[in-house]
Amino acid sequence: MxxxxxxxxxxxxxxxxxxxxxxxxxxxxxxxxxxxxxxxxxxxxxxxxxxxxxxxxxxxxxxxxxxxxxxxxxxxxxxxxxxxxxxxxxxxxxxxxxxxxxxxxxxxxxxxxxxxxxxxxxxxxxxxxxQSRAPLVLSGPGVRRLGVVDEHARLVDVAPTLAVLSGVPEEDLRDADGAALDGRALTAYLEAPEARRRPRVVGILWDGAHCGDLLHLAETGHLPGVARLLERGLALRGGAVAEFPSVTLTNHTSILTGVGPGRHGVLGNVYYDRALQERVVPNDAETWHRSAEWLRPGARTVFEMVNDHVPQGDSPRTASVDEAIDRGADYGTMALLRAAGGFESATSGMGDLLPDPAESPFLRDPAHLDDAYFRWGVQVDDLGLQQVLQLWETPEEAPTLTWWANVVTDAGHHGGGPRSELARDSLRQSDARLVAFLDHLDGLGVLDEVTFLLTADHGFEGxxxxxxxxxxxxxxxxxxxxxxxxxxxxxxx
Structure with a gap:
């Protein structure tokens, strides 16, 4: 009643x-x-x-x-x-x-x-x-070169697709209890398994990146990095449909587990747990490093799936850069913060870990630093690029699966709304970081050996x-x- x-x-x-x-x-x-x-x-x-x-x-x-x-x-x-x-x-x-x-x-x-x-x-x-439409771009070896395709997928399809590209057999795309995932590997867009080379996969998340504007800017020459990916693969014009609610931590978790919130347990950026009788706020700078704690036992991350099929060596098999849901990754930014006692302990004990945003080579308009979230996003994403370049210092030691989350795109779209100058600045600078990484791989002579998946966790409206x-x-x-x-x-x- x-x-x-x-x-x-x-x-x-x-x-x-x-x-x-x-x-x-x-x-x-x-x-x-x-x-x-x-x-x-x-x-x-x-x-x-x-x-x-x-x-x-x-x-x-x-x-x-x-x-x-x-x-x-x-x-x-x-x-x-x-x-x-x-x-x-x-x-x-x-x-x-x-x-x-x-x-x-x-x-x-x-x-x-x-x-x-x-x-x-x-x-x-x-x-x-x-608000539920996130971009989805696939590129590189193992991916069919189709350009922009008038189709769509779901964000729960990302984990199984990354897993298959990383060498996980399709029959092992299951949760920890052995149940099938909610998502499926997007094999219709992939080459036959025998045509794939030794896997090296990079998944990139531009938090809150607007699907339509991203493709529009790429097609009109404003996002050369995304355009380079499209030359070697495809994008779905309908993007990937987020889980509900179309918020950050719900969909980061769905992306990296292949299941919806009712199974992985991270129901929103804030929710109430009746059993614990407490309010849970996973989407906060003070708690991001703890986010994987709230995963339900049955959830299985893509890092765990890949690690089950890649022999342990001296180098990380899987890496999670600036991503809250990092359980199972051999290298994780949040794991470093957990070891330091959390973000506040890390910064107080080690000085300011984040670079000066005013000195960022990727910043286009310094006036945008007046937005505190945008300013912080520039810092986090510059540090994220540093970590990715270190992980890929030599191709022999690079992870089989690298996951690289970026946040300034969410700040730009929240602060200005889609198609605003703030939002488009965030897309352009994220693209410039992508170009820096692509150029690095090109310099190593391995760009054509790396498969990419670029996505976001949700869309945006004004x-x-x-x-x-x-x-x-x-x-x-x-x-x-x-x-x-x-x-x-x-x-x-």
């Missing part, structure tokens, strides 16, 4: 500007509702409308393509003018953890401006297609300062004990 009251209170017309959808699972079936109607979403793709009209009638992963259509449709829109790929599957995954899943999840409208409650100029987290409001008063008026983490994860107490 409490959940019914919460849903009813959040789906009134006066909250329609800020509440896009309310979703939950009942009797193992996904449900979605808003002021227009309520629907049951079955795994076979059928929609059973319970009242009004279907609020999530469109699940097309290729909606708002080509890119010009996305740019033209960037204004406020109701759910019936939007698309929600894999809605049932993604909702059910979010509600798959009995201790950590909320009772109800609230989805902000695409243009909701909630900066007073943790929001930004650029936003993500939604079930909708644009918020609208005129679309304000909060659903908190509606929840408070019910007189029901609750927690609203995120905000958007409603736990009934």
């Amino acid at each position: 409490s959940r019914e009251a919460v849903v009813k209170s959040l789906t009134t017309p006066d909250l329609a500007a800020v509440v896009d959808l309310v979703v939950w699972v009942e009797d193992d079936v996904a449900h979605a509702a808003n002021h227009l109607g309520t629907v049951r979403l079955h795994d076979d793709g059928t929609h059973e409308v319970l009242s009004g009209i279907d609020p999530v009638a469109d699940e097309d992963p290729m909606a708002f393509l080509p890119y010009d259509a996305e740019v033209a449709g960037a204004g406020p829109r109701v759910s019936t003018d939007n698309a929600y790929p894999y809605a049932a599957r993604r909702i059910r995954s979010l509600f798959g953890d009995p201790d950590r899943s909320p009772d109800v999840a609230v989805v902000h409208t695409p243009r909701h401006w909630f900066v007073d409650e943790g929001g930004h100029v650029g936003e993500h987290g939604s079930l909708d297609v644009i 918020a609208d300062p005129s679309v304000t409001g909060s659903w908190k008063p509606a929840l408070d008026a019910l007189g029901i004990p609750y927690r609203d983490e995120g905000p958007g994860f409603v736990y009934l107490l």
Whole structure:
């Protein structure tokens, strides 16, 4: 009855500007509702409308393509003018953890401006297609040269694809309990196994990089590094669909385990654990080095998958650079921080570990350093490049799988919104770091021997300062004990 009251209170017309959808699972079936109607979403793709009209009638992963259509449709829109790929599957995954899943999840409208409650100029987290669309580029030996392909994948496909490229047999793409992964290796875009050389794989994540703008800038000559990858491989125009919610730590974990949040346990950037009776905040500078602690026992990282099939030697088999979800990696930035007692202990004991952002050779506009998150992102990503170059000092000692996470792209898109100068500066400087690494490999004479996968953890949309409001008063008026983490994860107490 409490959940019914919460849903009813959040789906009134006066909250329609800020509440896009309310979703939950009942009797193992996904449900979605808003002021227009309520629907049951079955795994076979059928929609059973319970009242009004279907609020999530469109699940097309290729909606708002080509890119010009996305740019033209960037204004406020109701759910019936939007698309929600894999809605049932993604909702059910979010509600798959009995201790950590909320009772109800609230989805902000695409243009909701909630900066007073943790929001930004650029936003993500939604079930909708644009906030869920991450880029996906494959390049190098073992990859078919197809250019830009009018298809899509899912972010849970990344781990199995990296694993197969690194030499893991497809039959071993399973979690720690032996169950099949949620994702699949994208073998349709790969050459036959016998045509692949000794594997050397580099996975790159540009956090929050906007899929459409990334491909647009690459095709128009503004991202020469990405263009070099495309010359030797392919990109999916529809990108890769993030898990829900389309937030950072949920999808970093899905990318690197091949399973959704209901299985790996990292449900959001912040959530509540009923068993521990504590608030968990994995997406924070003070806790990133601990993020792998919150993985459920059944989850298995791609580093663990690869290490099971690569003999241990003097050099790392797997490396995780600036990535929170690093469990099993032979080399990990977060492992170094854990050994030092955390980020604060490391910096106080060893001085400022991060380079001066004003001296960065990749910074285009010094005025952008006024944004504190952007400034920090420049520092972290410069240090990340240093680590990658050290790992690849000689090709003989380089890891079989290198994972390299970058953060300034998330800062640029949060601070300015997609297509802003801040966002595009972040893409261009990340591309310049990529070019520096490609040139390094070229100088070693091994560029043609390295396979690349470039992706992100979610997409982005711009918020609208005129679309304000909060659903908190509606929840408070019910007189029901609750927690609203995120905000958007409603736990009934």
